[in-house]
Amino acid sequence: MRNIKAVFWKQIRDTLKNKTILIQFVMFPFMAFVMEQAVVMEEMPDHFFVNLFSSMYVGMAPLIVMSAILAEEKEDCTLKVLLMSDVKPIEYLTGTGGYVWSACMLGSCVLGLVGGYQGREFAAFLGIMAGGIAASLFVGAAIGTWSKNQMMATSIGVPVMMLFSFLPMLSMFNETVHKIAGIFYSEQVRILIDQMGQHGMEMKSFVVIFLNMAAALCCFVLAYRKCGLS
Amino acid sequence: MIKLTDVVQCFGEHEVLRGVSLQIRKGEIFGLLGPSGAGKTTLIKIVTGQLKPSAGQVMVNGKNAADLNGSMYLRMGIMMDSYGLYGRLSCYDNLRLFAKIYGTAEGKIDEVLKKVGLLEAKKCPAGKLSKGMRGRLALARAVMNEPEILFLDEPTSGLDPAATKQIHELLLAEQEKNTTIFLTTHNMAEAEKLCSHVALLNEGTIVEYGEPKEICRKYNHQNQLQIRLYDGRYLELKNDCRAVGTLQTYLEQGMIETIHSTEPNLETVFMELTGKGLV
Numbered sequence: 001m002r003n004i005k006a007v008f009w010k011q012i013r014d015t016l017k018n019k020t021i022l023i024q025f026v027m028f029p030f031m032a033f034v035m036e037q038a039v040v041m042e043e044m045p046d047h048f049f050v051n052l053f054s055s056m057y058v059g060m061a062p063l064i065v066m067s068a069i070l071a072e073e074k075e076d077c078t079l080k081v082l083l084m085s086d087v088k089p090i091e092y093l094t095g096t097g098g099y100v101w102s103a104c105m106l107g108s109c110v111l112g113l114v115g116g117y118q119g120r121e122f123a124a125f126l127g128i129m130a131g132g133i134a135a136s137l138f139v140g141a142a143i144g145t146w147s148k149n150q151m152m153a154t155s156i157g158v159p160v161m162m163l164f165s166f167l168p169m170l171s172m173f174n175e176t177v178h179k180i181a182g183i184f185y186s187e188q189v190r191i192l193i194d195q196m197g198q199h200g201m202e203m204k205s206f207v208v209i210f211l212n213m214a215a216a217l218c219c220f221v222l223a224y225r226k227c228g229l230s
Numbered sequence: 231m232i233k234l235t236d237v238v239q240c241f242g243e244h245e246v247l248r249g250v251s252l253q254i255r256k257g258e259i260f261g262l263l264g265p266s267g268a269g270k271t272t273l274i275k276i277v278t279g280q281l282k283p284s285a286g287q288v289m290v291n292g293k294n295a296a297d298l299n300g301s302m303y304l305r306m307g308i309m310m311d312s313y314g315l316y317g318r319l320s321c322y323d324n325l326r327l328f329a330k331i332y333g334t335a336e337g338k339i340d341e342v343l344k345k346v347g348l349l350e351a352k353k354c355p356a357g358k359l360s361k362g363m364r365g366r367l368a369l370a371r372a373v374m375n376e377p378e379i380l381f382l383d384e385p386t387s388g389l390d391p392a393a394t395k396q397i398h399e400l401l402l403a404e405q406e407k408n409t410t411i412f413l414t415t416h417n418m419a420e421a422e423k424l425c426s427h428v429a430l431l432n433e434g435t436i437v438e439y440g441e442p443k444e445i446c447r448k449y450n451h452q453n454q455l456q457i458r459l460y461d462g463r464y465l466e467l468k469n470d471c472r473a474v475g476t477l478q479t480y481l482e483q484g485m486i487e488t489i490h491s492t493e494p495n496l497e498t499v500f501m502e503l504t505g506k507g508l509v
Contacts (some may be wrong), residue, residue: 001335002330002331003331005330006327006330006331008325009330010316010319010323012326013319013323014316014318014319015320017318017355017431018318057444076312076314076315076316076317077310077312077313077314078282078314078316080310081308081310081314081371082331084280084303084306084308085279085303085304085328085331085332086300086301086303086304086331087300087331088300228500
């Protein structure tokens with residue numbers, strides 16, 4: 001537990017000085033706040049921008065941040081030093097993953113507040129975001145573990161991130177994209193958030209998110225077995 | 231403390247280490263000398279368990295190096311050529327992270343920073359330090375948990391003489407605490423000054439092993455006295471009793487400008503053994 005706390009603490013200190021990572025956490029909550037205040041159109045669904053940006057946030061921030069942190073630590077050999085100081089891989093991943101998940105949940109709280117969710121709706125919103133962020137974290141961890149350096153992580157991470165974060169938006173305008181996007185967790189996050197204020201949420205969405213999470217975890221395990229952490 | 235037996239390391243077809251055998255005793259400073267590409271870093275990686283040898287055995291504190299685990303790493307300090315520092319974190323925070331991991335009191339951080347001469351730069355981000363300062367910070371991290379064994383890969387490479395002196399003093403102070411120090415270097419003066427035993431590594435093979443002074447004596451084939459006189463003459467005398475008379479004459483006449491014996495240093499020994507220098 002001591003090592004997990006140490007890694008978590010290190011990540012907080014580092015993020016405060018790392019604008020690239022910091023911007024990932026605050027960009028969508030800030031954009032959602034601005035757009036909700038600035039754009040008012042007739043027939044626009046309630047919390048349109050919050051709901052849209054929430055699914056994009058889920059598909060982008062945890063994935064990019066987790067892969068970037070892992071790849072940077074590998075490239076700078078800091079991860080090797082940590083592992084040779086009695087920090088076990090699971091402790092490192094828990095500390096880093098826990099930090100990214102917590103930071104993204106903080107951003108989700110802001111999104112929920114901007115969206116005006118309260119009580120059970122707010123809790124449900126956070127619950128959906130928590131599942132989506134966890135799935136995205138595993139994808140990011142798999143990419144970061146697979147990559148030897150930051151350039152490789154960016155090359156793999158950006159297309160994957162675009163797939164997960166932009167499909168929910170594109171699926172609103174195109175039926176074919178909507179059908180394809182349905183197999184991805186970020187789209188299901190958008191559907192679940194949309195369904196929150198209307199009728200009951202579909203079990204299918206939770207199953208898809210869970211299956212995505214399991215697939216991402218498998219990818220991470222494969223990457224870890226092949227490349228390790230150092 | 232550390233024992234290597236017939237260690238072989240191959241990368242594909244290329245054999246980097248060819249049957250290296252060594253023994254390092256507790257509390258000694260051991261220097262592994264060799265030119266770039268000789269296999270020094272590979273050997274230190276094997277001894278610290280970062281690399282599994284293709285053949286042979288490495289024992290550290292009675293345990294196989296390939297099986298080193300967390301609690302054993304806690305008793306070691308390792309400084310590799312890539313320092314592994316968090317560039318955005320300050321010197322203090324870099325050490326604070328490891329103080330948390332080692333369970334060391336945070337009061338120790340300032341003490342260690344002072345030892346390596348970085349106390350005034352404690353708030354400076356590690357990424358903005360000079361190479362020498364980063365090396366010292368990495369060394370501070372390596373000694374913070376008061377290790378039983380210190381592994382240092384080229385600890386003074388690229389440092390100015392003042393910083394090098396400071397590092398040497400720190401290493402000697404660590405040795406006084408009975409810390410075993412395994413260092414690699416291509417600086418023969420450093421090895422002569424610090425190490426109780428050295429091994430000369432060339433193309434993956436140990437070509438000589440022993441105490442630095444003993445090695446130099448062993449290869450003192452010329453055994454001459456070289457004398458320069460004030461009148462410009464240069465003499466070479468055999469270093470034995472036959473030189474006494476001549477020397478006495480010149481000394482009495484006050485003619486000697488310089489006088490040197492011809493014992494070799496580690497670099498000349500290495501050149502004699504391999505036909506190349508320690509660069």
